[in-house]
Amino acid sequence: MNLYKLILTKNACYKAGKTITPKGIMVHSTGASNPWLKRYVGPDDGLLGKNQYKNHWNQDKPGGKQVCVHAFIGKLADGSIATYQTLPWNHRGWHCSSGWKGSGNDTHISFEICEDNLSDRSYFHKVFSEAIDLCVYLCKLYGLNENNIICHSEGYKLGIASNHADVMHWFPRHGETMDSFRNAVKERLQAEEEKEDKKYYRVQIGAFTSKSNAEDFLDKVKNAGFTDAYIKKE
Numbered sequence: 001m002n003l004y005k006l007i008l009t010k011n012a013c014y015k016a017g018k019t020i021t022p023k024g025i026m027v028h029s030t031g032a033s034n035p036w037l038k039r040y041v042g043p044d045d046g047l048l049g050k051n052q053y054k055n056h057w058n059q060d061k062p063g064g065k066q067v068c069v070h071a072f073i074g075k076l077a078d079g080s081i082a083t084y085q086t087l088p089w090n091h092r093g094w095h096c097s098s099g100w101k102g103s104g105n106d107t108h109i110s111f112e113i114c115e116d117n118l119s120d121r122s123y124f125h126k127v128f129s130e131a132i133d134l135c136v137y138l139c140k141l142y143g144l145n146e147n148n149i150i151c152h153s154e155g156y157k158l159g160i161a162s163n164h165a166d167v168m169h170w171f172p173r174h175g176e177t178m179d180s181f182r183n184a185v186k187e188r189l190q191a192e193e194e195k196e197d198k199k200y201y202r203v204q205i206g207a208f209t210s211k212s213n214a215e216d217f218l219d220k221v222k223n224a225g226f227t228d229a230y231i232k233k234e
């Protein structure tokens with residue numbers, strides 16, 4: 001993941017200063033053909049590039065709307081893919097309005113994937129993979145798993161979000177679904193868990209500032225039968 005941080009401190013959502021206990025992640029896509037992060041994230045930090053229309057979301061109400069998410073995935077000025085964190089992860093976002101069962105704003109971390117014209121397979125696979133990285137990172141941060149991840153349109157069906165189509169108007173065009181997305185997150189989480197399991201538990205029986213004292217002690221330890229003992233400098 002290529003993660004940067006630019007908190008949208010001028011957005012009314014940030015200023016509202018409410019926090020949540022994250023219970024899930026809601027995946028959005030922007031619904032406009034503009035893959036450039038600078039459209040939404042600003043001002044230019046040297047990587048984003050300059051938004052000449054100054055219509056990014058670091059203003060009170062972007063386009064007159066009360067809207068803000070926790071992160072965006074899209075293109076930097078040089079064309080490479082990045083993730084920008086735009087709100088503290090436990091800030092209450094304004095990303096899915098309210099549904100009949102309550103609002104995902106109260107429970108879900110949200111991010112927008114910047115859409116292009118939806119037909120570029122290479123761009124899609126890059127942002128799809130970046131979104132998996134972000135979800136794995138957030139799951140580990142908040143003890144969540146793949147079952148806690150939904151997209152906006154699924155949020156609507158669950159009654160916690162407004163009626164939007166994202167991301168299911170896009171993913172299937174490239175052979176993916178929210179289920180395949182969740183599966184990819186699951187596999188990555190399992191792989192990382194296995195890696196954790198392989199870490200050793202070491203037993204330390206001495207720590208010395210003098211090298212010769214350490215060597216003398218190692219001799220004693222080895223003579224006592226602990227022949228696998230060794231010195232590690234830290």
Ligand SMILES: [Zn+2]
Pocket residue numbers: 027028029095152164166
């Ligand atoms: Zn959405």
